[in-house]
Amino acid sequence: MKYRKIRVLSGKGSSPGRFSETLRGIAVDRAGLIHAVGDCEVKVFDVKGKLQRRYRTTRPGVCIAVDRDGTTHVGQAGQVEKFDCSGKKLPPWRDADRMGLVTAMGFLPESILLADAQDRCIRRFDRKMVWLNDIGKDNNTRGFLIPNGHLDFQVDPEGIIHATNPAKFRVEKYTLEGKMVGRFGHFGVHRPENFPGCCNPTNIALTREGNIVVTEKAGPRMKVFDPDGKMLALVGSDAFDAGCKNMDVAVDAQGRIFVVDTVRLHICVFAREKPEKTEDRK
Amino acid sequence: MTRHQEPTRRDVLKIAARSAGFVALGGVGATLAFNRGPDGKWQICPSKCIDIRLGATGVEVCDLCAVSCVLPLSAVRAVNDFSKCGRCCICPGYFDITSQVGPDGLPSRKLCPRDAITRKAIGEIDPDDPLNNFYEYTIDEARCNGCGKCVMGCKEPAGLGSIRLEVRSDLCLDCNRCSIAIACPHDAMVRDVADLTKAEA
Numbered sequence: 001m002k003y004r005k006i007r008v009l010s011g012k013g014s015s016p017g018r019f020s021e022t023l024r025g026i027a028v029d030r031a032g033l034i035h036a037v038g039d040c041e042v043k044v045f046d047v048k049g050k051l052q053r054r055y056r057t058t059r060p061g062v063c064i065a066v067d068r069d070g071t072t073h074v075g076q077a078g079q080v081e082k083f084d085c086s087g088k089k090l091p092p093w094r095d096a097d098r099m100g101l102v103t104a105m106g107f108l109p110e111s112i113l114l115a116d117a118q119d120r121c122i123r124r125f126d127r128k129m130v131w132l133n134d135i136g137k138d139n140n141t142r143g144f145l146i147p148n149g150h151l152d153f154q155v156d157p158e159g160i161i162h163a164t165n166p167a168k169f170r171v172e173k174y175t176l177e178g179k180m181v182g183r184f185g186h187f188g189v190h191r192p193e194n195f196p197g198c199c200n201p202t203n204i205a206l207t208r209e210g211n212i213v214v215t216e217k218a219g220p221r222m223k224v225f226d227p228d229g230k231m232l233a234l235v236g237s238d239a240f241d242a243g244c245k246n247m248d249v250a251v252d253a254q255g256r257i258f259v260v261d262t263v264r265l266h267i268c269v270f271a272r273e274k275p276e277k278t279e280d281r282k
Numbered sequence: 283m284t285r286h287q288e289p290t291r292r293d294v295l296k297i298a299a300r301s302a303g304f305v306a307l308g309g310v311g312a313t314l315a316f317n318r319g320p321d322g323k324w325q326i327c328p329s330k331c332i333d334i335r336l337g338a339t340g341v342e343v344c345d346l347c348a349v350s351c352v353l354p355l356s357a358v359r360a361v362n363d364f365s366k367c368g369r370c371c372i373c374p375g376y377f378d379i380t381s382q383v384g385p386d387g388l389p390s391r392k393l394c395p396r397d398a399i400t401r402k403a404i405g406e407i408d409p410d411d412p413l414n415n416f417y418e419y420t421i422d423e424a425r426c427n428g429c430g431k432c433v434m435g436c437k438e439p440a441g442l443g444s445i446r447l448e449v450r451s452d453l454c455l456d457c458n459r460c461s462i463a464i465a466c467p468h469d470a471m472v473r474d475v476a477d478l479t480k481a482e483a
Contacts, residue, residue: 139408139411139414140405140406140407140408140414140415141405141414141415141416145370145371145414145416147368147369147370147441147442148368148442167368167370167371167372167413168371168411168413168414169372169413186383186387187372187383187387187388187389187413188383189379189380190380196379197374197379197439197440197441198368198370198372198373198374198436198440198441198442199368199370217439217440218339218439218440219339219340220439242339242340243336243337243339243438243439244439245438245439
C-alpha cells in the first residue's frame with residue numbers, strides 16, 4: 001500500500017485561511033469538511049482547501065472533534081469549548097478536576113471520551129457529562145507515559161479505544177471499562193515498523209477499514225498499520241518539516257489522510273495510490 | 283559666650299590618620315577595579331550553540347567545549363534539568379538509540395563516551411511490562427567533559443531538551459581570552475549577561 005501527498009491546505013500567514021503561530025488539531029466531519037484549530041481560532045476548509053468559515057475560541061485550542069450531530073468540541077486547558085454547526089458558541093463544558101489539558105476527544109452514542117494529558121489518562125463521561133471511569137491509569141505509573149505532553153486516541157464504532165503510549169513505543173487497545181485488550185509496537189531505529197526517539201507514536205487515527213494511522217516525531221513520519229500491527233504503508237520524513245512534533249492526524253470517508261505539519265502550519269493531504277494492474281498490460 | 287578652642291595635637295593626628303585610612307581603602311578599591319577583567323562570567327548562549335539550539339537537527343555533535351578548554355577536564359559540563367526531564371524509559375541522551383536493540387527491548391550501547399550518566403528506575407518495575415516505568419537520569423559532573431553528545435540526543439523534537447551545556451563558574455578560570463570562545467565557530471561563548479541578552483535577541 002502506498003500513499004502520496006496530493007496537496008496541502010492552509011499554511012503560515014496572516015490571511016484568513018492561514019495560521020500565524022500555531023496549528024494544533026484537525027478533525028473531519030461527516031460532510032468531509034476539515035476543521036482545524038490554532039491561533040485561538042477554528043477554521044473550516046473543504047477538501048480542496050477553500051476556507052468555508054472561521055470563528056474564535058476563548059482559549060488556545062489543543063484538539064478538535066466533531067460530534068455526530070455536527071457540534072464542534074475544542075479541547076483546551078481546563079475546558080472543552082462547544083460550537084454548533086454554524087460556529088455559534090454553546091455553553092462550555094468545564095470540570096476542574098478532570099480536564100487538566102484536553103488533547104483528544106471521541107464520541108459514542110452513549111458516552112464521550114476525552115484525553116487529559118495532565119493526568120495522563122482517558123476520561124469517560126456519559127452524554128449528560130457525568131464522569132463514569134478513567135482508562136489507562138491501572139498500572140504502576142498511574143497513566144500513559146507521555147513525555148511529549150500529548151495523549152491521543154480514537155475510538156472505533158465497536159467501542160474499542162486505540163491510544164498511543166509514546167514512551168512505551170506502542171499503540172494500546174482498551175475497552176470502555178479500561179481493560180487492555182491488545183497492543184503492538186516496539187522501540188527501534190533500523191526497522192521501519194518500529195518506533196524511534198524517546199516517545200513515539202504521538203498521534204493516531206483510524207480508517208474505515210479499521211487500519212490504524214499514526215504519526216511520529218524526530219524524524220516526522222506517518223505510518224499505516226493493519227489492526228494486528230502489521231505495517232502497510234510509510235510516508236517518510238521528507239513530507240514534513242524536520243522539527244514537527246505531535247502532528248495531529250485525521251482520515252475522511254474516502255480514506256484520505258490529513259496530517260498537520262506543526263512547523264509549516266499546513267495540513268498535508270495523502271491519498272492512496274491505486275495498485276498497478278499488471279495483468280491488464282499483458 | 284565661650285571662646286573657640288584651638289585643635290590639639292592629638293586631634294590633628296586623629297584627622298590625619300582617618301584621612302590616610304580613607305585614601306588607602308579607596309586605593310585598594312581602585313586597584314581591584316582596574317585589575318578586573320571584562321564584566322561577568324563566560325556563558326554559553328543556547329540559541330547559538332549548535333548542540334543546544336532548536337532546529338539544528340541531523341547535524342554532527344560539536345565537542346569543541348570538551349577539547350578546547352585550557353583545563354584538563356573542561357569547565358563546560360552537561361546539566362539535566364529535572365523539571366523538564368521526561369524520565370523516559372529509552373532516553374536518547376542516555377542510550378545510543380542507533381545501536382542494536384537487546385532482548386530486553388533496550389538499545390545495547392550507551393551514548394556517553396565517559397559513562398557519566400546514571401539511570402535509576404523510579405518506583406517498582408513491573409516484571410510483566412518492564413518498559414512501563416519512569417527513570418531518573420543523573421549526570422556525574424566529575425566524569426562529564428561537556429562533549430555535548432547527550433545534549434544533542436535529548437534535544438527537541440527527539441527528546442525534551444532537558445539536558446544543556448553550562449560553563450561551571452566555580453571551575454572556570456575566567457580567562458580573558460577563553461580558548462573555547464576562540465574555537466567556537468558559532469560564537470556561542472559570551473562574556474556577560476548583557477552579551478547573552480544581545481545574542482539571544
